[in-house]
Amino acid sequence: MIAFSSVNFLLGPITLGLAVLMLIPCGVAWYTDSPDLIPFIKSDVLTAVFALVLMLSRRGKLSQLRVRDMFLLTTLSWLIVCGFGALPFVFSHTVAGFTNAVFESVSAATTTGATILTGLDELPKDILLWRSMMQWIGGIGIVALGAAVLPFLRIGGMRLFHTESSDLSDKALPHTRRILMRLLAIYVGLSVACCAAYMAVGMNFFDAVNHSMTTMSTGGFSTHDASFAYFDSTAIELVAVFFMLAASIPFMIYLPLLAGKAIHVFDDGQVRSMLGSYFIVTVLLTFWLVLTHQQGGGSAFRESMFNVVSIATTTGYVSTDYTAWGTFSIMTFFFLTYIGGCSGSTAGGIKIFRFKIAFVMLRENIQRLLHPNAVISRSVQGRVLSDEIVGSVMAFSLAFACSVGVIAMILAANGNDFMTSFSGAATAMANVGPGIGDSIGPVSNFAALSDGSKWILCFGMLLGRLEIFTLLVLLTPAFWRI
């Protein structure tokens, strides 16, 4: 039996938290005399009422949550945030139509950053702020998920990061809660630092607040249609690159900071691999630009670095139309879509550690071909790689590939062209944001797609953000049995 009563009860505080945070754009709407004040109040009241209903639905003693309940709880948390987060868009009429409102909301809460809005520069501040806040909320959600829930659920090889704090037994729960509070403190701290840094290099307060939230969540929503091309500032781009990277490394690494100790970011193999791979691609594209587009080395490096880091960390800011750099660049950015950041960060994608595990297996395989009888020990991140983890990663990769394939085929059946369908499916599943092609490319947006296409992309964004299996198991009959 699923412990519905407990699941509902736990969803209450999450919904209430959303209602409380919604008071902020509400306040902004009031302060700026925005026509969105009433829509925001409506949304907030509905959210708060729903939260209370959930919390009052508790009957008798709460039962201990088991693994299955965690799947349901996690998925429902995101659905609630997506659903109630969409209300301001629905009520305010800023967003045309219900489908668009939901798309924008799902894209925000999953930190994808694909948008159906144009004319961002003219939008009311409250709506812009709410979009950014939704990404920020999604960001901390995913950090919590990666630290506590996913390793416990053994999803997609995340068992590799199973520690005491990801043991959700009664005994370990206070410890887990303590860790989560610390991660929240880190997240807030980094966001504030990011905001201050943006202001220091010339962003105005409102832009800095919004972009710090969408940077730290690797979400990628901007307050300008032109995204980072609007600022055209090397300093601002450097700050963005620094904090996008900071948001893509495991947040656990930051914990010693709270105790006033130094942290050793580069000691982590995942971080080194991530930075190394981003650097190689940046250099490759720089050479490409210099050799084929007669661009100066400095500006080529700047443009390559910003956009590579933005797409690979699954943020999705854009400083220039990199699809105009020729097919080589298009292909590079298409493959970059999949990479992602580190586990336990806000970044999406397939993630660096899975590639590391796959490459360990590849190396082991080649060694075994040459020395059939050799005993080969395998480890990643200083941990022995169990067969269970290898199997999980394989299952995850297959599920990821199949999901991208099926979504791409549905998008194609909906009348989208090859590149839009394929890169749309990839960018949704990896929670990146921009796709490739005329309609969903870096200088375009998702508004022109059909409603059907938008709904399937919403599903893809949720599937990708919840590491596929959290959502997938809910769709198996076995889950609901017993």
Added chain:
Amino acid sequence: MIAFSSVNFLLGPITLGLAVLMLIPCGVAWYTDSPDLIPFIKSDVLTAVFALVLMLSRRGKLSQLRVRDMFLLTTLSWLIVCGFGALPFVFSHTVAGFTNAVFESVSAATTTGATILTGLDELPKDILLWRSMMQWIGGIGIVALGAAVLPFLRIGGMRLFHTESSDLSDKALPHTRRILMRLLAIYVGLSVACCAAYMAVGMNFFDAVNHSMTTMSTGGFSTHDASFAYFDSTAIELVAVFFMLAASIPFMIYLPLLAGKAIHVFDDGQVRSMLGSYFIVTVLLTFWLVLTHQQGGGSAFRESMFNVVSIATTTGYVSTDYTAWGTFSIMTFFFLTYIGGCSGSTAGGIKIFRFKIAFVMLRENIQRLLHPNAVISRSVQGRVLSDEIVGSVMAFSLAFACSVGVIAMILAANGNDFMTSFSGAATAMANVGPGIGDSIGPVSNFAALSDGSKWILCFGMLLGRLEIFTLLVLLTPAFWRI
């Protein structure tokens, strides 16, 4: 130490075999008074001389071949067939330029079927025959490789099919040789049957001979520019479908036939999965055609079936331009490129058993998520799935994906568009033949590509045909050490 002397010596008979087979088009050229007679004689003499040099290069006692020698022997075998097989194209001037000659030869020997030739209908019969024969030679080569060498080399999970006959120790060698001779007999028998069937449904003798060779090798070269659209005959297409499928199931299944016993094709799980997946895709495309192109159910099914089987079995015949069926069809055929047939057949691609293993891991993973403590036994094809095999399949999949990615990026850097680069890399690696897009699509060919693109595609075809690792290990420094 690599046993160069033994490797050279064993390459001798293979080269000599090629020289002997080259006498057939030689004879045809003589009989038809073709201007290609001299070119064929030149090629044949050169090949024969090289064979003798190899066989005479033996010094002292032959040393026992070890695993490493097998990698070298296998790769060199294909290189020799590709190299000397290209000579008639070079000398005859039918094929414009050295690069084109090599491309056509590699495409033939790897049973890919991508061509740079147009005006096939007007070409001399000797050259057409040699192209088909090269595919046929490549076909039996891959059957032998799959039966004896690859399971022994433990490549890409082929260890799953390790039997007594794939044990290349001195003791088992006579047994292995016996098995290989029987497989050859089956291959010849099926080819003759295919030829007879083609003639029975209306093909002329020459077309039937050529197409039977390129059907049984799942190669896909035709004697007509229009491929199977030239015949426009349901009966001929049905024969082709039957024998393409027959060529894509494990040849070991046919062995009882030689002892006069019945065979049970559908008892094999791999065969069932293959037929099932092809059928599903065919039905899907049929519905698509009926619903969106107002086509009759019968003709839609016929067109879908023929082209799905042709692409999925990595043959590459074309009966109509399926890329004109809309993006959904393009996407479907793009993904079909990867699937391939069964292990131990002439088909290429990733192959059904690897997908089966991956899906077993996926199912196991989902079960483990729901029942963390359950003991789950895993098996495929009635064999327990060892962790070594799972690891090999994972390594293979990664190597395949990376190879397609890198080749696609090089093709893109060479100035090809996104779809040409991506589908070109896939169709080469999977040894299918036609790609997607204006320049390399089903109704087009590879002539227009740059020389650089053709060379990288040649590399891709060889890499794919040799199950990646056979060639890849030769590129590691560790292979040449000691």
